[in-house]
Structures are given as structure tokens and as C-alpha cells.
Amino acid sequence: MKLKMMYSFLNADIGLIEKELEATVQAEHPLLRQAGVELLQAGGKRLRPVFVLLAGKFGEYDINRIKHVAVALELIHMASLVHDDVIDNAELRRGRQTIKAKYDNKIAMYTGDFLFARALALMTKLENPVAHKILSHTMVELCIGEIEQIKDKYNFNQDLRTYLRRIKRKTALLIAVSCQLGAIGANASEDIQKKLYLFGYYVGMSFQITDDILDFTATEEQLGKPAGSDLLQGNITLPVLLALKNLEIRESISAITKDSTESDIRPIIDMIKTSSSIEKSFELSNLYLNKAFKILEELPNNKTKTALNNIAKFIGKRKF
Amino acid sequence: MKLKMMYSFLNADIGLIEKELEATVQAEHPLLRQAGVELLQAGGKRLRPVFVLLAGKFGEYDINRIKHVAVALELIHMASLVHDDVIDNAELRRGRQTIKAKYDNKIAMYTGDFLFARALALMTKLENPVAHKILSHTMVELCIGEIEQIKDKYNFNQDLRTYLRRIKRKTALLIAVSCQLGAIGANASEDIQKKLYLFGYYVGMSFQITDDILDFTATEEQLGKPAGSDLLQGNITLPVLLALKNLEIRESISAITKDSTESDIRPIIDMIKTSSSIEKSFELSNLYLNKAFKILEELPNNKTKTALNNIAKFIGKRKF
Numbered sequence: 106m107k108l109k110m111m112y113s114f115l116n117a118d119i120g121l122i123e124k125e126l127e128a129t130v131q132a133e134h135p136l137l138r139q140a141g142v143e144l145l146q147a148g149g150k151r152l153r154p155v156f157v158l159l160a161g162k163f164g165e166y167d168i169n170r171i172k173h174v175a176v177a178l179e180l181i182h183m184a185s186l187v188h189d190d191v192i193d194n195a196e197l198r199r200g201r202q203t204i205k206a207k208y209d210n211k212i213a214m215y216t217g218d219f220l221f222a223r224a225l226a227l228m229t230k231l232e233n234p235v236a237h238k239i240l241s242h243t244m245v246e247l248c249i250g251e252i253e254q255i256k257d258k259y260n261f262n263q264d265l266r267t268y269l270r271r272i273k274r275k276t277a278l279l280i281a282v283s284c285q286l287g288a289i290g291a292n293a294s295e296d297i298q299k300k301l302y303l304f305g306y307y308v309g310m311s312f313q314i315t316d317d318i319l320d321f322t323a324t325e326e327q328l329g330k331p332a333g334s335d336l337l338q339g340n341i342t343l344p345v346l347l348a349l350k351n352l353e354i355r356e357s358i359s360a361i362t363k364d365s366t367e368s369d370i371r372p373i374i375d376m377i378k379t380s381s382s383i384e385k386s387f388e389l390s391n392l393y394l395n396k397a398f399k400i401l402e403e404l405p406n407n408k409t410k411t412a413l414n415n416i417a418k419f420i421g422k423r424k425f
Numbered sequence: 426m427k428l429k430m431m432y433s434f435l436n437a438d439i440g441l442i443e444k445e446l447e448a449t450v451q452a453e454h455p456l457l458r459q460a461g462v463e464l465l466q467a468g469g470k471r472l473r474p475v476f477v478l479l480a481g482k483f484g485e486y487d488i489n490r491i492k493h494v495a496v497a498l499e500l501i502h503m504a505s506l507v508h509d510d511v512i513d514n515a516e517l518r519r520g521r522q523t524i525k526a527k528y529d530n531k532i533a534m535y536t537g538d539f540l541f542a543r544a545l546a547l548m549t550k551l552e553n554p555v556a557h558k559i560l561s562h563t564m565v566e567l568c569i570g571e572i573e574q575i576k577d578k579y580n581f582n583q584d585l586r587t588y589l590r591r592i593k594r595k596t597a598l599l600i601a602v603s604c605q606l607g608a609i610g611a612n613a614s615e616d617i618q619k620k621l622y623l624f625g626y627y628v629g630m631s632f633q634i635t636d637d638i639l640d641f642t643a644t645e646e647q648l649g650k651p652a653g654s655d656l657l658q659g660n661i662t663l664p665v666l667l668a669l670k671n672l673e674i675r676e677s678i679s680a681i682t683k684d685s686t687e688s689d690i691r692p693i694i695d696m697i698k699t700s701s702s703i704e705k706s707f708e709l710s711n712l713y714l715n716k717a718f719k720i721l722e723e724l725p726n727n728k729t730k731t732a733l734n735n736i737a738k739f740i741g742k743r744k745f
Contacts, residue, residue, distance in 0.1 A: 214534050
């Protein structure tokens, strides 16, 4: 089943979110508008808005209220990608030139700032101080996560906890908060808010681990960027961390520096791909996924719950 | 009279703001903490917090409430300076190495992001949705201002309106909003909020014009960075715009490109310094200042009003 088929009952509302996203980036400055439109056209799964809307279905769902939350979350996600690409010197994302590649680091920096600021401005349409508090604190954590990622590059002595804390800040938190704010935006009970937050957190952890695996196992065509980019940029992801336990592979990995070229790293990527660390990474991803399924069991039965269940399954099994 | 003497009745509260600023940047990640502490130690006039507190005196002044607004405004100012230094490739600010110089552009980008996010998180302690709305919209405008500044570099055909709009976004808006949010944080009447906003706007315009003049007339020691930095970076400020009306100077200025060196530009700076454009720039600065004084006349008489009056005078006359 295709991802979009899992929540086809939301089709009209997701179309509206897309239009709102366009309107939000179009209303302003020519260069920012162009950068924003290009970012939107590059596509993406719009997972965060989908989680916001689905979470909202557990409360008093009002699309005209909750749409602001959905758009804000996607804008924050987009902003963090734009700033990420500056950090990673990334030329391509989703098969397209990144903002930093097409313009420069400086334009990318302010495009990101602008999207962050627009997101927070949008959230003020929801007159709930708790929502702002959550969103701005999430941004603080996102920034810390990014700084951590820079600091931990090429550090082959980091432990699993460091990795998990980093992907929590980098990915899981924003998905958790998408679910939580969806519930808050629809005035769902606090119990449901908490459960949806946890569901999003577990799904987010599984999602990022899968992403980190796919960076090794998927093709350049599937990824929209060269495979093995993470390791080439010095990012130590779960498959690398687990492969470091194999002394032979450890020796090769530890020799990687900022000056390593793609051809230096290619054989190491192959070693990791054929090691057991890929399978073990999938095991940890599944562990999180099962926690997500378990939380879902505590939520009321409805088609939204089925959708969340299917999305979680999809995320665990996706090939790119 | 020294600036600080003009509002000595706020001394204790300003000391508290300084402590809160330290606590805000210290609570987190080691690298961010270090960058934050260095930024604070570099000093600065803390003009925005002072305006917040003074504006608050026109309402129900409660330092434990209004301090969050004051700290948030200074954090946003600091964040914008950090991102500015990335844009301008600035090595020095206030006589110290910039974050981008000491670390790199990437660390500077996330330090700025982090400070922005902390500022918005702090504002949520004020449970007033209007305050968030104003602050996040101000951030949007700040970003547009920065992008405009990048776009307008080395554009010698821009008009006065373009310059004024740019310095409004870059400087005047944040000072206006400091006054406005100070009044809002103290539940002052809407009429007083509006008047204080306008006062801040006029003072901010005058302040930035003076800043742009001082970049030509002050010494490197006074500025804490080389004189003429603006023009060297391609930023067309008011003295340049006015000097462009002199055909002889125009010819020299128009020849400036990204590849111009300091020694290419030094004689042009001297031409501008000795032209009438400095005096004419002061005239426009004074025009804004007089508008600020006029607005003050409409506010109730008290020592706070005297302080605002003196600060405005100081800003108009300051030598660095």
C-alpha cells in the first residue's frame, strides 16, 4: 500500500495544507519566495502535517484551526533541512540542488531563519500559550541537536546513548511534537496528548534509524543523493556504531578523516553494508516500532488509529 | 552625561537582566554556553532591555514579569548580530573575535538559531498571545531585512526609500517593538503602546543612521572594527547614497566591486568623509530624533520620560 493511501480520508485537508504552505512562502520577498517555492516543489512526504491532522482526529477536529499547526510543523522541518544542508555542505536533496548550492550559505541561513520565524508567527494564530511554549522549546532542542551533530562528527568513540539522544533531538522530537500539538490543537484530553506524543517519539526514533540504514543500503536514485553520504560527512550513525564493534571494520572506519575521499570510503561502506550491523540496526528500529504499536493499543479504535498503525508499519518497512 | 546615568533608577533591575541573560545562555550545551558567555562578555549597550524596562514604567511595572521580555529582546538582538557577522564575514565585533571567526560559520548559524529559539521560548512565560505574534512577526521582518541587505550590496542605483526600509527592518523595528512589548508586558493602555512603538521607531531610525555615519567618522579604536567596513562589504549606507549625488565621487564609488581591497576604498572613504554627505546624513538623523521628541511630549511627565528624552539625545549626539 502506498503511504498516501493510508490516510486518503484526509486528502482534501492535505491539499489545503499544501495550498497554505504555498501561500505562506509566496507572500513575501522575491528571493525568499523563489527559495520557498523550490523547497516545496522538491516534494517530501509531508509526514509532520499528516501526523498533526491524524492526531487532531482524536479531539474536536477543526481543519481551519489545526491547519496552522500543520503548516508550522512542516515549515520548521523545511527550515531545519535548509540549515542542515549548510552544515553538511550538501549539494543535493531529493534529487534537486539545495538552497545553499543554488544560492549560497548566507541565503540558505536567512531562508531557514525566515521559515522558522514564519512557523512561529503562524502558531500565534492558535491562541494557546502551551502550544508556543512547546514549539519554541522544540526549536531550542533542535538547535542543540544540530550543534551536537557537528561536535560528534568523526568521533568514533561515542556510545549508543549519544547517538540515540542526537536522533531524538534531530528527528523524533519534531514528530512527537507534531502528534502532541495536533492533539492540543483539537483540545484532546491530556492523556491522549501524552500518548500521541509517545507514539510520535517512538515512530520518529524508528524512522531516523531506518533513514540511517537506508543511507547505506539504498541506491543514489532512491535517495536523491549519493549513498553513504552520512559517513562521508563524518556523521556516525547506528550502522557505523555497531560495525565499530567488529575490530577489523573498526580499524578501517577509525582511519576516516575530513580529508577522506569518496573512493577511500566506498570499500568501508561495502564492509558495513555486508556486516551484521545493518540487521542489528533494523532490530533496534523494530524495537521502537513495537513500542509505537503498543501505545496505539491504548487509544480508541477508529480509522485514524488504523492509519497511524499503517504509517508506522510503512516507516519500519520502507525501502527509501 | 554617561548613558547609564540616564536611568540609574533602573540599576538594580538592569543587574537582574544581566544575570538572567547569563543564566539563559549558561543552562545548555557546552559549546553554545561558551559562545553565549563570550557574546555577553563582549558587552554592548543593552539598549533594547533598557527600552523594555523604561516602557514598562508607563504601566503596571513588575520586574519579574517584564524581565522575560527584556531578556528575549536582547537575545534576538544578539542572535541577529551573530548571523550578521556570518553574512558580513566579520572577524571583529566590539573589539573581540566574532563567533564565526573563533569557531566557524556553521557554529555561528546554530548559535544564532539557538538564541532566537531561546528568546521565543522565554516570551512564552508572558501568557499573552499578542506578544508572541508581535515578536515572531518582527523576526520575519528582520530576516527579510537581512536578505534585502544581501541583495542590495554593491547596488549603487538604490534609492533613499530602499535604504530607509532596510534600516527600519534591520534596526528600528526591534527598538520600536522593545518599547511596544515593554508597554504590553506592563498592561499599559493601547494608546501608550502605540506612542512608545513610534518613539522607538524614530529613535531606531536615528540610531542606525548615526551608526552608518560613525562607520565613516569614528576611529577603529572607537568602533572596535576597521572604519569604513560597511562600504568595504558593499553595504550602501546613507552617507554613500548622498555622496553618489556628487558626480565625481559617484564615479569612484561605482567602481567598487567585491574584489576591491581596503587600499582601493580608503581614498573613497576619505572623499565621503570630507563631503557634505556626512552633515546631510546628520540632518536626516536629527529629523527622526525630533519626531521622537515630539511623540514623547504626548506621554505623561515622569522621570522615565526624562530618561527616554536623554537617551534619545545621547543617541543623536554619540561619537561611537
